[in-house]
Amino acid sequence: MVLKRCVGIGILMISFYNFLQAQSISGRVIDEQGAPLPYASIIVRNTDIGAVSNQEGYFRIQLQPNTNYQLRIQYVGYRTRDTTILTRTGDIMINIKLSPDSLTLPTVTIDGQNEDPAYTIMRRAIGKASYHANQINAYRAKVYIKGSGRLLKVPFLFKNKIKKELAKEGIDSTVAFTQESVSRLSYKRPGQYKDTVISMLASGQDNNTSPMGFIYSSFYDAQVSGSVSPLAPTAFQIYKFEYLGYIEDHGVIINKIKVTPKGRGDQVFEGLIYITDQLWSIHSLDLITSIWGIQFSIKQVFSPVQSEVWMPVDQIYDVKGDVFGFGFSYKYLAHLSDYKITLNPDVQVALTVLDDKLNKDESKVANEVIQKNSNPFNINELKQGQELSAKQLRKMMKEYEKKEIESLPSRDTATAFFSESAQVIDSMAVRRDSLYWAEIRPVALTTYELKGYSIIDSVSTKKAIADKKKKESKDSSTLNISIGSEGSEMSIHKANKGFQLKHLLYGANYKLDSSNHYLKLHAIPTTINFNSVDGYRLALITELGSQSSKAHPVQWNLKPELLYTFSRKELNYKLTATLKRPETKQFKNPWSWTVEGGHYAESFNNQLTTNSYLNTAYSLLFKKNYLKLYEKNYLRSDIAVKLNKAIGFNASIEWADREELLNTTNYSYFNRKKTYTANTPILWGDRVANISSHRALISNLQLNWTPFYSMVVTNGYKSEDRSNSPVFSLQYKKGWATEDSPFDLVSIGIRHHVAIGAGDDLDYHIQAGTFPNVNRPSYFHNFVQFPGNQYIFSPTDPNKYFRMLDYHLFSTNRSYASLLSNYQFRRFLFTTSPWVRKRGIRENIILNALTTSDKPVYGELGYSINYLFRFLRIEAVTSWHDFKYRDFAIRFGVATGFENLFKF
Numbered sequence: 001m002v003l004k005r006c007v008g009i010g011i012l013m014i015s016f017y018n019f020l021q022a023q024s025i026s027g028r029v030i031d032e033q034g035a036p037l038p039y040a041s042i043i044v045r046n047t048d049i050g051a052v053s054n055q056e057g058y059f060r061i062q063l064q065p066n067t068n069y070q071l072r073i074q075y076v077g078y079r080t081r082d083t084t085i086l087t088r089t090g091d092i093m094i095n096i097k098l099s100p101d102s103l104t105l106p107t108v109t110i111d112g113q114n115e116d117p118a119y120t121i122m123r124r125a126i127g128k129a130s131y132h133a134n135q136i137n138a139y140r141a142k143v144y145i146k147g148s149g150r151l152l153k154v155p156f157l158f159k160n161k162i163k164k165e166l167a168k169e170g171i172d173s174t175v176a177f178t179q180e181s182v183s184r185l186s187y188k189r190p191g192q193y194k195d196t197v198i199s200m201l202a203s204g205q206d207n208n209t210s211p212m213g214f215i216y217s218s219f220y221d222a223q224v225s226g227s228v229s230p231l232a233p234t235a236f237q238i239y240k241f242e243y244l245g246y247i248e249d250h251g252v253i254i255n256k257i258k259v260t261p262k263g264r265g266d267q268v269f270e271g272l273i274y275i276t277d278q279l280w281s282i283h284s285l286d287l288i289t290s291i292w293g294i295q296f297s298i299k300q301v302f303s304p305v306q307s308e309v310w311m312p313v314d315q316i317y318d319v320k321g322d323v324f325g326f327g328f329s330y331k332y333l334a335h336l337s338d339y340k341i342t343l344n345p346d347v348q349v350a351l352t353v354l355d356d357k358l359n360k361d362e363s364k365v366a367n368e369v370i371q372k373n374s375n376p377f378n379i380n381e382l383k384q385g386q387e388l389s390a391k392q393l394r395k396m397m398k399e400y401e402k403k404e405i406e407s408l409p410s411r412d413t414a415t416a417f418f419s420e421s422a423q424v425i426d427s428m429a430v431r432r433d434s435l436y437w438a439e440i441r442p443v444a445l446t447t448y449e450l451k452g453y454s455i456i457d458s459v460s461t462k463k464a465i466a467d468k469k470k471k472e473s474k475d476s477s478t479l480n481i482s483i484g485s486e487g488s489e490m491s492i493h494k495a496n497k498g499f500q501l502k503h504l505l506y507g508a509n510y511k512l513d514s515s516n517h518y519l520k521l522h523a524i525p526t527t528i529n530f531n532s533v534d535g536y537r538l539a540l541i542t543e544l545g546s547q548s549s550k551a552h553p554v555q556w557n558l559k560p561e562l563l564y565t566f567s568r569k570e571l572n573y574k575l576t577a578t579l580k581r582p583e584t585k586q587f588k589n590p591w592s593w594t595v596e597g598g599h600y601a602e603s604f605n606n607q608l609t610t611n612s613y614l615n616t617a618y619s620l621l622f623k624k625n626y627l628k629l630y631e632k633n634y635l636r637s638d639i640a641v642k643l644n645k646a647i648g649f650n651a652s653i654e655w656a657d658r659e660e661l662l663n664t665t666n667y668s669y670f671n672r673k674k675t676y677t678a679n680t681p682i683l684w685g686d687r688v689a690n691i692s693s694h695r696a697l698i699s700n701l702q703l704n705w706t707p708f709y710s711m712v713v714t715n716g717y718k719s720e721d722r723s724n725s726p727v728f729s730l731q732y733k734k735g736w737a738t739e740d741s742p743f744d745l746v747s748i749g750i751r752h753h754v755a756i757g758a759g760d761d762l763d764y765h766i767q768a769g770t771f772p773n774v775n776r777p778s779y780f781h782n783f784v785q786f787p788g789n790q791y792i793f794s795p796t797d798p799n800k801y802f803r804m805l806d807y808h809l810f811s812t813n814r815s816y817a818s819l820l821s822n823y824q825f826r827r828f829l830f831t832t833s834p835w836v837r838k839r840g841i842r843e844n845i846i847l848n849a850l851t852t853s854d855k856p857v858y859g860e861l862g863y864s865i866n867y868l869f870r871f872l873r874i875e876a877v878t879s880w881h882d883f884k885y886r887d888f889a890i891r892f893g894v895a896t897g898f899e900n901l902f903k904f
Contacts, residue, residue, distance in 0.1 A: 025085060026060040026444070027094035029053045029073060037098060039316045039333055039443075040075040041301050045082075052314055052335050052443040060444050063087050074314075076286045076299050077101055077272070080249050103245030103256060118241035118257045120355045122230070125280045127390025128353055129231040130397035132281050133220040135309060135348065136189065139341040143183045143195070144442050149319075149330035178202070182440060185336070189344065190404065192716040196424045199432045199440070219273075219282060225296070227267045227289040230259045231282075233394065238268060246277070253277035259287065263827055265837025266290040267759055280353055281310050293840035293870060294321035305339045308350060312336060335442050346380050346400070352387040363389035411717035516547035527563075529616040532625040532676040534601065535567020535665040548582055555580045563600070567665040572631075574598025583642070590642050597635040601661065604628050604681060604691075605785040605807045614791050623671040625663075626790055626807055628681050630691055630781065633657040645720055648704040658781060659693045681780060681808035684855045689780035689808070694739040696781065702731045726752035731769075735782055741775040743782065743813075751799065759826030759842075765799040768817040776813040783811040786818060786850060794875055794893040798822035802848050803860055803877040804889050812852040819849045822896070824866065842866040844896075846877060856882040867895045 029040040036057025043050045044061065047069075053059040063069055065087050073081045078098040085092065179202040186194045193216050217224050222232040230239055242258040255275045261268035271287035284301045297318035302310040319330040354363045366387040373381045377399040382388070388396075499508075499521075507523030522541035530536050545557035556579050563572040576596040583590040603610055608627050615627040634656035641649045663679050681689040708725035711718050733745040747769030754762040769784060777783060788805035795801045799820040828843040830836050846862035862877030875891040 024060060024091040025063060025087070025094065026058070026091065027096060028057045029059065029075065029096045029098065030057055031078070032097060032099055037075050037078070039299065039314065040073055040078075040096075040098070041303075041314045042096075043072040043074070043303065043313070045070040045072055050313070050335065050337050050442060052333055054444045055331065055446050058444045061442075062439060073098065074284075074301050074303075076274075076284045076301060079247065101247050101256065103247060116241065116243050118243035118255075119236075120358045121243065121255050121257060121275055121277075121280075122235065122241050123355050123357065123390050124353045125275050125282075126231050126233065126235060127394045128280045128351075129220040130401065131347060131351070131393060133218060134189065134344055134346075134397065134400070136187075137342045137344040138186075138188045139311070139339055140187075141185050141311075141336045141340070142338040143185045144335040144337075144440075145179075145181050145183070145332065146443055147179045147330065147332045148446075149178075149328060152327035152329055180437070180441065188716065190401075190408075190713045190716065194424065199436065201432070201437060219285065219300070224269075224289075226291055227269055230269055230273055230287075238262060244272075249283070252279075252283075254283045263837075264834035265759075265826065265831070266292065266840055267826075276310070278352075279308055279310075281308075283310065290838040290840070292867070293838065294319065295838070306341060306343070309341065309343070311339055311341070333443060337442075349382055349384045349386070351382065351393070352385055353393060354387055354389045356389045356391045359389075362387065363392075367392050405711050405713060405718050408713065408716065408718040411714070411719045516549055516552075517545070518547070519544050527611065529611050529613060530619055531610070531615060531627050531629065532619060532663045532665060533568060533629045533661050533679055534565035534570075535667065537563055537565045539563040545578075548580075548584075553581060553584070553587065555582065561598075565601075567667075568661075570631075572598070572600045574600045588642075589644070592638075592640050594638040595636070596638075599631070599633050601629045601631050604630065604689075604780060605788065605811075607785070607787045607789075607801065608807055614793065618791065619676075620667075620669050623668045623674045623676060624790075625676045625679075628679050628808065629661050631659040631661050633659075645709075645722070646706050650702045650704075651700070653697070653699040655695075655697050657693075657695050658779075660691050681811070683780075683811065684809055689783075689811075690778055691780050694779055696740055696779070697736040697738050698782070699734045699736070700731070701733075702729060704729050724753070724755070726750050735777055740777055740779050740782060743771055743775050743777045744773050745769060745771055745784070747784075761824040762821070763799045763824075764819065764821040766817070766819050768815075770815040771813060778813075780811065783813050784816055785811050786816075787820075789891075792890070792892060794873070794891040796894045796896055798844070798846070798896045802850070803846065803862060803875060803891050804879045804887060805848075805850065805858060805860075810850060810852060810855055810858060812854060814853040816850070816852040818851075819847070821847045823847075824896075830865070840867045840870065844875075846875065859883065862891075864891075871895050 029037045029042070031037055036053070036055075038053060038055040038057060040053040040057070040059075041050065042052065042059050042061065044063070049061065049063070051059045051061045063085075067087050069085045069087065071083050071085055073083070073096050075098055078100055079102055081096065081098055083094075083096070085094070180200070181197055182199045184196045184198060186196075219229050219231055222229060222234070228234065228238050230241075232238075238261060240260045240262055242260065244256040244258055246256060247254050253276070255277055257273050257275060259269055259271055259273055261270055264270065267289065269287040269289045271285070273285045273287065274283040275281070276283045282300070282302050284299075286299050288295065288297050290296070295318075297316075297320075299314075299316040300312050301314040303313045305311045313336055315332075315334040315336075317330075317332040317334075319328075319332075321328060354366060356363050367389055369386075370376050370382075370388055370392060375381065377396050379396050379400045382396075499510075503521055504524050507526070508521045510519040510521075511517075512519055520543040522539075522543075524538055524540060527539040527541060528536065540562045541559070543557060543559045546552065546555055548555045557577070559576040559578075561572075561574050561576075564570075565572065574596060575598055576594060578592060578594045580592040581587065581590055601610055605628075608615065610627070610629065612627060615625070618624040618626065634654055636652065636654040636656075638652040639650070643649055661679055663676055666676060668674075680691055683689055705728045706722045706725045707728070709720040709722045710724065712721045713719075727750070729747075729749040729751075731745075731747045731749075733747075735741075735743040735745075747767060749765070749767040751765045752763070756762055771777075785808070786805060787801040788807040788810075789795070789801045789803055790806065794803055799822060802820070823845045825831060825843045825845075826837065831841060831843050842865075844864040844866055846860060846864060848860040850858040857880075859880040860877055861880065862875050864873055864875035866873045868874060871894060873893045873895045875893070876888070877891060878888050879886045
């Protein structure tokens, strides 16, 4: 032990000595006016050493003394500068002044017959994009990432609270977040990344704004974080290009291209891209895009790491936005060094790429030569320096990628998330000292970053004390609250604590043993609601069950419910038992089986649930009771099976003794003299629905089919992506001979989301059904009910409900067809303004229709603004009967596709 300790001390002293002997070269990178150039690349040529200037332009490099070094300084938009430094025994301070690009613009006549030279350059670059993307089989690199962020604006109501909370942590808004990390990044084609974090230093929270998603992506791909790349095959439909001239970078011609979207706004890039001549690869870029109203400024500097292979060495990301009144700014630098690459033997010959338009005759001849090959799409048969058109190369690379995907092992789409994490954090990552960071850091810290790091130790100490207190607490708990329009849930997760009376108010989860058995108690206050049949009602709901594990893959759950209705003075109850085998990496066909029975009130229209808080509010405040109920003694069994990736199957059967219910209360907070409508639904033509007591035996079969898919590659596996496929459904419902006439109902449906162009989306849901036999159901319970809506709120799913349809008026026991559709425009009326589009706002047209064989055609035509203030949707909707205007309404809701706001 003593020997090991001595050896360790010796190694530490040697390391410290070497650090002291290292030569420090520091300085500042400025422009001709003396202004700092942040994030300029300082590369020590013929070594893996480099640095980056900070936001104030300062940099620092550790080098060995008494040695000649050649430094290369690069900054996007400025002329690259080389300088030689002879290190001695003392530190060296230098200032490096960079001049703007000295562009050379060749004599070019641009008129109606001659297009801008940028287009021939970009056609070649786009044609070769896939070639560059597949050029490397594997690489390893060291990645240094520095991020910093701060709040620029805080809503007035939260300002004092946030300042108080930040003060508790010893920080203010100018140092809200500072983080550094060093990783070993490994890549293997296609798409396999592993990021091993070997050191990390952080103050504050990054709020999931890490740029690793950008580092994993490439501008050679069609999309970069949801925005269309200027090198995408569709780029000419979306962008205009302008040739600004060229510069020479150590014998290489670099073309400067201005990128301008034809329709400015979000999810498109704008700025500059530099393309190496003849190689047609990216030299550097300076682009800006807006994604859901948040602006991303991206700079990338590439450098040749091997002949004709250019890789990014510095990437700078500037993120600014304003969400829910919080203004913020995040800055990230990613410095990649120490590249070790393995080339793809199939894609490494130097090619001469011709422009199909400018070199029309030469392209035709070159392509004819390729067509004579045994396999004209085989990239392996191309010879060194062979000529081919950009279009032909793109076709060949598409065929190459297709064959490669076919050769990959498969992984089921739904279980892809079971793959190993792309990021691994070394156990020593957070234990590195300041000496380590001073030696390895390639960019000097700014004043406010130093201020942020100065409080890391105190924050860590406070956190350790808080964690210790939490661990020692005898009644440690976590409060979870979920509130929705159709109900809410509140629970406290208890840590090995027995029952207490207060758990009836708060709810609780109890872990029963080490075999993942649990007991859950629902909070009683969250079950309280009101309707005109029951009056106030509350329930006692518990759950007993198990979680799945490798040893016990099948889950089970028992859920007893007791409910008391205060006005009707009735005790309702039901018990639900479920067995479930979830989908796992090994098990591809999940199934579930549920048996339920009891004495319970049920809604005629299953779009209106009995615990609806909207119905409670409308009843008590406005005396509008849309919810209509019947009671049943019943037993029901449901089975759901996923047969394969494309087909799912559901079957159910229910026996029920159904009883008619009447209103028992006229209570409300207001409108005391007004009377609730009867609990009996009214049909078209003022017909009263038949809801009298009877017995019924109903079975139901449903088949869902998602036929189409595309192959995607993730972590070296291919999988089927069915998200763009329509989903077809076929349903057969059977009413067996009891006290109602036996009947059959056959229905079909299709639901589909279609992405159209750059930012336009179409969603539609079509259903149609018929009772094919002479016999039809006479009781209203067995009628087809439609997804109506009479509340001021609308659903987050644009194709789930009508906006103004009465819940029961159009219910039918005859043939029917319905359409729910929503078209979202990237540019329409207000969104023709780039200012509006950059804030992520979208406009929609709503078209819904319902036709039955015994009622007039019902239609809805509406207009909505989506993503207003990031999360809100406002709809103006009109209703029509037999194409005649009927009514108008305003609807409010959470933005459709709200989850997309958090996908960057």
